[in-house]
Amino acid sequence: MKQWLGVAGYLAMFLPVVVLVAGHTIGFEWAPVVLFFGVYPLIRLLTGEVKDKQPLWTEAASRTLAAMPVVYAACFLGVYAWVLHEFAAADGRSTADNVGFTVSIVVTVALGSCVSHALVHCRGAIQRRLGSLMMALYGYPFFRAEHMAHHAMPRHVDAAHCPRVHESMWWFAIRRLWKVPMEAMDWSRGVQARAGHTNVIDSLGFWCGVSVASLAAMTWAGGWYGAISFVVFAVLLPMLNSFVAYIQHWGLGVDNGQPGGIRKQVGWEDRCRMQALTTLNLSLHQHHHERPNDAYFRLEPSDRGPVLPAGYSVMVLIALVPPLWRRLMMPRLEGWKTKPLVQKGAGKGLYCVAGAAGKTEAA
Ligand SMILES: [Zn+2]
Numbered sequence: 001m002k003q004w005l006g007v008a009g010y011l012a013m014f015l016p017v018v019v020l021v022a023g024h025t026i027g028f029e030w031a032p033v034v035l036f037f038g039v040y041p042l043i044r045l046l047t048g049e050v051k052d053k054q055p056l057w058t059e060a061a062s063r064t065l066a067a068m069p070v071v072y073a074a075c076f077l078g079v080y081a082w083v084l085h086e087f088a089a090a091d092g093r094s095t096a097d098n099v100g101f102t103v104s105i106v107v108t109v110a111l112g113s114c115v116s117h118a119l120v121h122c123r124g125a126i127q128r129r130l131g132s133l134m135m136a137l138y139g140y141p142f143f144r145a146e147h148m149a150h151h152a153m154p155r156h157v158d159a160a161h162c163p164r165v166h167e168s169m170w171w172f173a174i175r176r177l178w179k180v181p182m183e184a185m186d187w188s189r190g191v192q193a194r195a196g197h198t199n200v201i202d203s204l205g206f207w208c209g210v211s212v213a214s215l216a217a218m219t220w221a222g223g224w225y226g227a228i229s230f231v232v233f234a235v236l237l238p239m240l241n242s243f244v245a246y247i248q249h250w251g252l253g254v255d256n257g258q259p260g261g262i263r264k265q266v267g268w269e270d271r272c273r274m275q276a277l278t279t280l281n282l283s284l285h286q287h288h289h290e291r292p293n294d295a296y297f298r299l300e301p302s303d304r305g306p307v308l309p310a311g312y313s314v315m316v317l318i319a320l321v322p323p324l325w326r327r328l329m330m331p332r333l334e335g336w337k338t339k340p341l342v343q344k345g346a347g348k349g350l351y352c353v354a355g356a357a358g359k360t361e362a363a
Helices: 002-026 031-047 059-088 095-120 125-136 143-152 169-195 204-249 273-278 285-290 312-319 322-338
Strands: none
Touching: 002 031, 002 059, 002 095, 002 273, 031 095, 031 273, 031 312, 059 095, 059 125, 059 204, 095 125, 095 143, 095 204, 125 143, 125 204, 143 169, 143 204, 169 204, 169 322, 204 312, 312 322
């Protein structure tokens, strides 16, 4: 029974999609934005942190957990058709409502990219292609190729796989807008050179074609509103992904030293249970980089990487103001470098006031 409660917790991945559709239906277009920035941090107060170890999942539970991202992807495709339908009806709504709807889709798809991420790491071709399809439909065809390149060089700052320690989140995201396609093409060429050939469906060109077809579909459905929304998706989705990459990797690049003798610490983690459930444990980022082929439901907290002082919603808002970010995070980074095994997460708090090195305590 306890196992199935644990499985049910991952149904939280569907929450943003449900909120998007429900919010639009009742005329509250900004509902997913409120969910991410307003509700998630509060739920943290109730759920606290994940346990140190994952349950020993039964065969049935493992199969269910493995199937859930595929079911999500099927729903996601249904929602895409619904978005086209709603774009076609946009003329009857106010400009403010249309802007709110587009922004809410951006937030929902950005949260859905956590499911895409779990899928593109799967061994099965169908799962990997579903993960790529989800992002390509919203103008992010480079998602898988760029992400695999990131895993190959997670501390590389020149290639923008990791931010420089003195780089703002804004500049990192802007730099990645042109670095990401370049890195994705390099990675694809490398795979093709090693394999001799790849299935056309797995080529970058195919997924760029899907994005072009989606632009045509959105324009056909919503006219200028559909076309502009697609451009907004194509710019903001990579930027939001870069925002999260910044939070996960800041200060851990090759331009910045690590604790004595340690070379592989690449990810800040957040142990909030709600965030782990909604991101499919992407927030347990150090462990994910150590074992990228592990299924999402097997990832666990790691004592080898630094711990974020708050969840992603709060950290994104802080990183929007670079001086605030440096003031909070520099002492924490230095504290981790001095005592790498002495870190404290936010627990049930929105903020962890123990950001300074001297105030951390053994987890
Ligand atoms: Zn990954």
